[in-house]
Amino acid sequence: MREELLSVIEKNSRIALKDLAVILGEKEIDVANEIAALEKEGIICGYQTLIDWDKTSIEKVTGLIEVRVTPQRGRGFDSIAERIYNYPEVKTVYLISGGFDLLVILEEKSLREIANFVSDKLAPLDDILSTATHFILKKYKDNGTVLTTKKDDEREIITP
Amino acid sequence: MKELSRKVEAIKPSGIRKFFDLVSEMKDVISLGVGEPDFDTPWHIRDEGIYALERGKTFYTSNLGLKPLRQEISNYIKRTQGIKYCADNEIIVTVGGSEAIDIGIRAIVNEGDEVIIPQPSYVSYEPCTILANANPVIINLKSENEFRLTPQELEAAITNKTKILILPFPNNPTGAIMTRENLEEISKIIKKYDLYVMSDEIYSELTYKGNHVSIASIEGMRERTILINGFSKSYAMTGWRLGYACAPVAIIRQMTKIHQFTIMCAPTTSQYAAVNALKNGDDDVKMMKTSYNQRRRFLLNAFKEMNIECFEPFGAFYVFPSIKQFGLTSEEFATRLLKEERVAAVPGTAFGISGEGHLRISYAYSLENLKTAMERFRNFIEKLRK
Numbered sequence: 001m002r003e004e005l006l007s008v009i010e011k012n013s014r015i016a017l018k019d020l021a022v023i024l025g026e027k028e029i030d031v032a033n034e035i036a037a038l039e040k041e042g043i044i045c046g047y048q049t050l051i052d053w054d055k056t057s058i059e060k061v062t063g064l065i066e067v068r069v070t071p072q073r074g075r076g077f078d079s080i081a082e083r084i085y086n087y088p089e090v091k092t093v094y095l096i097s098g099g100f101d102l103l104v105i106l107e108e109k110s111l112r113e114i115a116n117f118v119s120d121k122l123a124p125l126d127d128i129l130s131t132a133t134h135f136i137l138k139k140y141k142d143n144g145t146v147l148t149t150k151k152d153d154e155r156e157i158i159t160p
Numbered sequence: 161m162k163e164l165s166r167k168v169e170a171i172k173p174s175g176i177r178k179f180f181d182l183v184s185e186m187k188d189v190i191s192l193g194v195g196e197p198d199f200d201t202p203w204h205i206r207d208e209g210i211y212a213l214e215r216g217k218t219f220y221t222s223n224l225g226l227k228p229l230r231q232e233i234s235n236y237i238k239r240t241q242g243i244k245y246c247a248d249n250e251i252i253v254t255v256g257g258s259e260a261i262d263i264g265i266r267a268i269v270n271e272g273d274e275v276i277i278p279q280p281s282y283v284s285y286e287p288c289t290i291l292a293n294a295n296p297v298i299i300n301l302k303s304e305n306e307f308r309l310t311p312q313e314l315e316a317a318i319t320n321k322t323k324i325l326i327l328p329f330p331n332n333p334t335g336a337i338m339t340r341e342n343l344e345e346i347s348k349i350i351k352k353y354d355l356y357v358m359s360d361e362i363y364s365e366l367t368y369k370g371n372h373v374s375i376a377s378i379e380g381m382r383e384r385t386i387l388i389n390g391f392s393k394s395y396a397m398t399g400w401r402l403g404y405a406c407a408p409v410a411i412i413r414q415m416t417k418i419h420q421f422t423i424m425c426a427p428t429t430s431q432y433a434a435v436n437a438l439k440n441g442d443d444d445v446k447m448m449k450t451s452y453n454q455r456r457r458f459l460l461n462a463f464k465e466m467n468i469e470c471f472e473p474f475g476a477f478y479v480f481p482s483i484k485q486f487g488l489t490s491e492e493f494a495t496r497l498l499k500e501e502r503v504a505a506v507p508g509t510a511f512g513i514s515g516e517g518h519l520r521i522s523y524a525y526s527l528e529n530l531k532t533a534m535e536r537f538r539n540f541i542e543k544l545r546k
Contacts, residue, residue, distance in 0.1 A: 023527070157504055158504055160195050160510070
């Protein structure tokens, strides 16, 4: 049940427990227990809402920063990553293979705030060798969901 | 003007047509009436079609279809059913499964031969039989048998003119399947009376209780079977119009003549895309099947909660609930459901008179859509029960 359960709620975390049990063909209590276990094991880490902020009047700017760092003896990249992810404005931190080390995604109200973050907070950190900042211009697809267009059902209403 | 073909004029238009006209005048209709997947064709398959166009693959293929595609079909049947069909002369790629049904019947029957058609079933077997100058013999499958074909029913329908048995499982519209045991039982009768079988397995990938078994895999059946399948339902490729038939070389040779003079070859772009579907599409099929199964459970539960009798279908993407308790015909029920609650479902009688008292409900829709539809359905039957 675990894999199928996860793939359903990954797409729709708001589905009612009753419906979830029905579509998985399981008992409600078993599904509830499984979800509790998944939360406890840290496999389910949270329930969020995917928002297309561009459709609101609220200004948000997303910056994507490539960071090259010197790994620390014994602790590798973990402690520098921690210093970065502790900033609340940092949404995502990944360790990446290839031309740079850490990918940092940042959400702010303006370009200036992102620039300030990089110059005041990120770049001065001791172990950081260099940063390259990219601004997101348009989000087409986020977390598996296409944001740009909503497609209508184009099928004929009745077919044999 | 001189009269048109009497034979064609005598054929009744599809029972769905009338409904379609009704629906097209209405707004805000939630449909449960389609017989095609709600998924888009997986991107890698579409991409392969686009790539074929980019490379200028815009010519006819051989009559039988692209060799690499026939090879992939051969591999697929071997892998799933353990049956070997030679890619050189035992497989023909057609314009949907529908074409294979048509040319298969035409290749086998002579005037006056009888074609046994179990119903409820897909709408084209009967007209194709008539157009081939043969006579349809209908077996009305029973809801108490969960719409399976029993050996008794089959034997009772056989005469000395019987030529072909159409075997439409997993079934549209009932969702019924035939297990290996069921197939073994009817195979004895088929062999006893030396019949051909046209096994329409277009929904073979969509079964929810064990894997589909083809009758061609039963001993002594391959030599007398035309196995029909296609890409529409399993890979969500309805609009690509691509199917195929596998049969012994003697039959394929005759089918190829009709195909060659009427169709020439199946669409080239679609054939290139289909090669990719068979090579790399297993995960997509699995994903879609899992999703259909969830919706199937949802609908079965919804009908159970409404106290509407519905046997559990293990194939295709339809449920076939009984509405007999309301004392309306299928057509009356479906018409009122549409007019009063704006839910479109197909009356069971569109698939044969034995569909009377049933509705075909398709679950090729999103869960949210099904949920709204079931709320409206509930409103409707509560009104009827008052």
